[in-house]
Amino acid sequence: xxxxxxxxxxxxxxxxxxxxxxxxxxxxxxxxxxxxxxxxxxxxxxxxxxxxxxxxxxxxxxxxxxxxxxxxxxxxxxxxxxxxxxxxxxxxxxxxxxxxxxxxxxxxxxxxxxxxxxxxxxxxxxxxxxxxxxxxxxxxxxxxxxxxxxxxxxxxxxxxxxxxxxxxxxxxxxxxxxxxxxxxxxxxxxxxxxxxxxxxxxxxxxxxxxxxxxxxxxxxxxxxxxxxxxxxxxxxxxxxxxxxxxxxxxxxxxxxxxxxxxxxxxxxxxxxxxxxxxxxxxxxxxxxxxxxxxxxxxxxxxxxxxxxxxxxxxxxxxxxxxxxxxxxxxxxxxxxxxxxxxxxxxxxxxxxxxxxx
Numbered sequence: 202x203x204x205x206x207x208x209x210x211x212x213x214x215x216x217x218x219x220x221x222x223x224x225x226x227x228x229x230x231x232x233x234x235x236x237x238x239x240x241x242x243x244x245x246x247x248x249x250x251x252x253x254x255x256x257x258x259x260x261x262x263x264x265x266x267x268x269x270x271x272x273x274x275x276x277x278x279x280x281x282x283x284x285x286x287x288x289x290x291x292x293x294x295x296x297x298x299x300x301x302x303x304x305x306x307x308x309x310x311x312x313x314x315x316x317x318x319x320x321x322x323x324x325x326x327x328x329x330x331x332x333x334x335x336x337x338x339x340x341x342x343x344x345x346x347x348x349x350x351x352x353x354x355x356x357x358x359x360x361x362x363x364x365x366x367x368x369x370x371x372x373x374x375x376x377x378x379x380x381x382x383x384x385x386x387x388x389x390x391x392x393x394x395x396x397x398x399x400x401x402x403x404x405x406x407x408x409x410x411x412x413x414x415x416x417x418x419x420x421x422x423x424x425x426x427x428x429x430x431x432x433x434x435x436x437x438x439x440x441x442x443x444x445x446x447x448x449x450x451x452x453x454x455x456x457x458x459x460x461x462x463x464x465x466x467x468x469x470x471x472x473x474x475x476x477x478x479x480x481x482x483x484x485x486x487x488x489x490x491x492x493x494x495x496x497x498x499x500x501x502x503x504x505x506x507x508x509x510x511x512x513x514x515x516x517x518x519x520x521x522x523x524x525x526x527x528x529x530x531x532x533x534x535x536x537x538x539x540x541x542x543x544x545x546x547x548x549x550x551x552x553x554x555x556x557x558x
Contacts, residue, residue, distance in 0.1 A: 204382030211389050214549030215556065220248055223555050224295030227267075228253035230283075231301030233328040234475040235263045239393050240298075240551060243544035249552070252294075256283075256307075261451045280309060287312040296322045296555055299366075302331035308358055313365035322558040325362055325384075326370040330422075332359065332379040333470075342471045342492055344510055346422055359383045368558060374498040375472045388554050393547035394478045394538070399455075401484030401535045404462040404527040409440065411462030411521055416446035416454055416476065424468030424490070427510035434514055439521045461485050462527055463520050468513060471495060473505045478542045481505075481534030486527045488516055500541045504533035 228241045232255040242264065244251035254267035270286035271279045287305035297304075297316060302325065305312040316323055330348035334355055338345035349355060363369075363383040371377050372392045380387060404411065413432070417423035425445075432443050446457050458464060464480040464487050466473055471492035480487045481504070491499075491507040508516035520527055 205385060207381050207384055208386045209377065209381070209389065210386060212550045212553040212557075214546050215552040216549075218247060218249070218549075218552055219556070220250070223249055223552065225293060226251040226296040226298055226555065227290060227294040228298045228300060229267075230254060230256040230299070230303050230305065230307065232257075232259065232263050233301055234392070235261065236326075236328065236392055236475075237300045238264045238266070239395060239544055240548060241266065243393070243548035244551065247545070247548055247552070249548075254286075280306060280311075283307060283309075284311065287315075291316065291319065291321070294321075296324070296558065298324050298326065298551075300326045301328055302358055302362065304362075310358075310361050310365075313362070317365040322555070323366045324368045324370060324554065324558065325366050326390075327376055327380055328372065329376065331355070332376065334379055337378055338471075341494060342469075344424070344469045344490065345471070346424075346469045348419075348422065355379075368554070370554065373472055374495055375470070375492070386557070388550075390547060390550050390554070391542055392475055392478060393544040394475060394482060394542055396482050396539060396543050399479055399482035401482070401531070402459050403484040403531040403535075404486065404524065406524045406528045408462060408524055410442060411524070411527065412442045412444065412460055413463045413465060413517065413521075414444050414446060414457050414461035415465040416449075416457070417467075422467065422469060424510055424513075427468055427513055428465055431514035431517055435517060435521070439518060441521050455479075458483055458485065462524075463488065463517070465489070465508075465513075465517075468508065468510050477505055478538050481538035482542075484531040484535045486520060486530035487534060488513070488520070500537070502533065502537050502540075504530050504537050506530070 228237045241251045241253035256269045270282045274282050283306045304310050333347045334352045335347045367385040369384040370388045370390050417425045464485045466477045466489035468490045473489040477487045477489050488506045488508045490509050
């Protein structure tokens with residue numbers, strides 16, 4: 202497949218909403234970090250007829266709208282139920298917003314030719330490991346790691362999807378590198394987190410024994426081994442407490458974040474994720490490895506402390522010793538997250554994208 206000269210766009214939030222022009226929107230079938238449900242529910246608040254269906258159960262108990270058509274269905278029978286679900290929904294909706302590189306029929310994509318033939322509007326959001334390729338990542342990131350090493354599979358899926366869908370969305374410029382050249386238009390729309398769920402609890406400037414929190418969803422991807430090594434080394438040098446959060450409910454995790462003075466997100470991907478956004482909304486200073494070449498690609502005022510596996514010990518030491526800096530970063534983080542990651546702004550950007558389809 203010959204590569205396209207993709208047009209990359211950061212959409213302005215739509216001020217006017219033409220509900221008739223947009224019509225009915227269906228988001229499916231994957232809800233990474235709650236992004237699909239957050240987007241759809243916020244669109245609904247703005248008056249858009251938006252629904253969502255997550256095919257897959259999550260330990261985080263994200264909201265449910267349309268029940269999964271493959272819940273409790275054996276894997277070898279799911280394709281049949283996916284196709285039946287597609288046939289039931291195709292005529293009712295006007296825009297199909299797919300997530301995670303999957304369509305109605307997961308990665309089989311047997312529904313896409315029919316949708317295109319019917320003239321339905323479609324868009325694909327990519328969120329991470331489904332497109333991240335080691336051969337590209339390692340060129341700019343010496344700490345790069347991926348979940349999928351079968352690059353032929355990733356590129357064949359991209360080529361298949363882009364035969365039928367012209368427009369993709371990614372949350373940052375790092376993921377842009379993996380989908381560029383496949384789609385005519387690629388929009389950068391940041392991840393969103395509901396700010397009202399996270400009231401700021403800024404670190405006290407008087408606290409000389411801070412609590413450091415790390416909650417890895419995947420130890421390997423998050424670089425947890427380097428964090429634990431740094432923690433062990435620092436125990437002989439400075440006073441602090443540390444909590445590694447695993448196998449806890451979402452409510453328990455949030456309670457630990459509330460108590461935290463420092464949150465460590467991830468050290469290997471070269472970006473900050475939803476953990477960082479949630480922590481900034483809670484007014485916490487955040488450490489996450491952000492590639493040097495990507496820092497200028499983020500909105501101005503990024504307060505995330507970038508630390509690699511090589512520098513995590515130093516950055517933690519500096520924050521442990523500086524309670525005033527912890528407080529200042531917490532305040533800046535709240536402002537940054539409110540300006541760039543709240544659902545209403547993201548939903549209005551999506552409306553701009555929908556109007557362009």
